[in-house]
Amino acid sequence: MNNKDIAIQILELVGGNENVQSVTHCATRLRIIVNDKDKIDIKGVENIDKVKGSFFNSGQYQVILGTGLVNKVYDEFIPLIDGSRRNISEDSTVKQKITFQRAIRIFGDVFVPIIPVLVATGLFMGLRGLFTQEAVLGVIGLTPDDIPQQFLMFTQILTDTAFAFLPALVAWSTFRIFGGTPILGIVLGLMLVSSVLPNAYEVGQQTAKPLVFLGFIKVVGYQGSVLPAFVTGILGSKIELFLRKRIPDSLDLILTPFLTLLTGLTLALFIIGPIFHEVEIGVLHGVEFLLNLPLGIGGLIYGSFGQLLGIFGIHHVLNFLEISMLGQDGWNYLNPIGTCGNIAQAGAVLAVAMKSTSPKMKQIAYPSALSATLGITEPAVFGVTLRLVKPFIMSMIGGGVGGFLASIFKLRASGMALTGIPGTLLYLNEQLPLYILVNLVAFGVSFGLTWTIGYQKNQELG
Structure with missing residues (x-):
């Protein structure tokens, strides 16, 4: 059975074209939102050759195909339905009842596109650690002092860049998911790590001091932070959508980006950042407390x-x-x-x-x-x-x-x-x-x- 035959059978057994509301996929599963769950022949789907199982989760009927195969079946599935239903739009997501699982799914949609970059960064870190180990260098008669400084600087670019500009990645992805203009998300995220702001790592090491506004608001860069950029991205995209509906088309190009960035950055530096950075640290401390319980508990x-x-x-x-x-x-x-x-x-x-x-x-x-x-x-x-x-x-x-x-x-x-x-x-x-x-x-x-x-x-x- 070829990939097109698998796609045709899945479509028939989930109730046909008219029962499919939207479809997307992840690394291993074809994710289908249907109009009527009762029309799905679950046993029939699971008996299809190369299908490894199926289940319902977060309002989706998910068919497990495995890595590689799911992409090919998805490509064959899309021409069989209306192409406009290939992804879940933000409008349809908002109209559906917001549940805890749906919120987590949206949360995941924001971070999944960022993961490949962080995977590559992790591999660079691992390889750098391998090639700078004294035992490994000793095999070829070298010591860590023999490694050229230029080589270390080159590897530092590979390992540090993604995390130095992590808020820009998060804000970009959040704008994209919530219907904003992704380039505005990138710029807003970059503003959170601007060189004008005290570096978060240096403040944490007490080699730099935060800026203080109004005598009590401490402002720093947010290098390595996730939650402030995520919340900023949500609010920034909502602000942009709000403005686009109310600003005349003749002024949209000028005013919408200007007001979105101005309002977004003001909220991020003086309200969102200080609050949610502390929330983020609290969550991390809670997880680390669990992992550090005595006796490996x-x-x-x-x-x-x-x-x-x-x-x-x-x-x-x-x-x-x-x-x-x-x-x-x-x-x-x-x-x-x-x-x-x-x-x-x-x-x-x-x-x-x-x-x-x-x-x-x-x-x-x-x-x-x-x-x-x-x-x-x-x-x-x-x-x-x-x-x-x-x-x-x-x-x-x-x-x-x-x-x-x-x-x-x-x-x-x-x-x-x-x-x-x-x-x-x-x-x-x-x-x-x-x-x-x-x-x-x-x-x-x-x-x-x-x-x-x-x-x-x-x-x-x-």
Whole structure:
């Protein structure tokens, strides 16, 4: 069955063209908003060749296809429907009832486009750490003092730029999602890190002092901050839309950008920034408190239950936390623990694949296990473990044990969005052996428990 045939069958089984309100996709899933859920033949969709499962989340019917394939099926799906329905417009999002899950989805939509840049930055950091290690340099007869200063400056540009201008990236994406003009978002975000303002890192190190307005409002740059730029982007885009509806067309080009930037920057520097920067720091301190609980308890809790975030559709909030951690001190403390949960899913699904006598089960489970080792767990979770229940519980136990060890060893990543085997690139330093160890433990515990007590070889998917 080719990709076009898959797209045609999915469209027919979700109720046809007239039942599709809009469609988009993420890394692994085709996301369809339908007019009537009762018209969907869920079992029929899940029996389509190469479909690994499906579920409802945040008002969307999500069909799991896997990385690479989902893009191809999406490209075949779009010509079959009205092209104007390929994405959810801001107007339709606003008109729908705002729920917690929908808000989280919008939150995720803002940060997902930024992640590739931060992935690349994390890899640059890892490689820089590798090539500047004394042990590695010693192999070729060099020491850290032999590295040219120009080379270090070049690598610093690669590793520091994205986080130095992080508010510009966040504000750009927020304007884009909320219907504003993205270039205004970029400029407004750049204003938050203007060289005229005291650098946030220098203020934090007490080598610079904040500007003080009206005797009590402290103003600094917001290098590495996420939440102030996010809120500024929301309000800035709303201000722009408000102005465009009221300013005459003849004056729109002049007045709308002028008033949007002026009002947005004033609110950002004197109200939004001071308030939400403190909120952001408070949230980070709360998460770090959990992760730093004694005896590895924080790692045990997050490693066990962090996998549930994806099921409830609120895992995108982790993007904000990870970006904020990297922006504040350059390290990601969630990644090593969360990775153990992903690898534990791979262990559980591989045990199912090897033990099962069902060809259909093996067809789904083996690729899902491989996908999970590469950091993509949706096929494993929604296609196998969650539907069988017990393997998912075994994976939670395995993830908890691995997370416990990661917390004990105080592992931390140099970037984000890479887990499993690709995630080793974020630990190209003295942590690499420990990173491999904790993941082998998570995999082994999950595999062993699923093989012995978590799955019967003749058990079928529900």
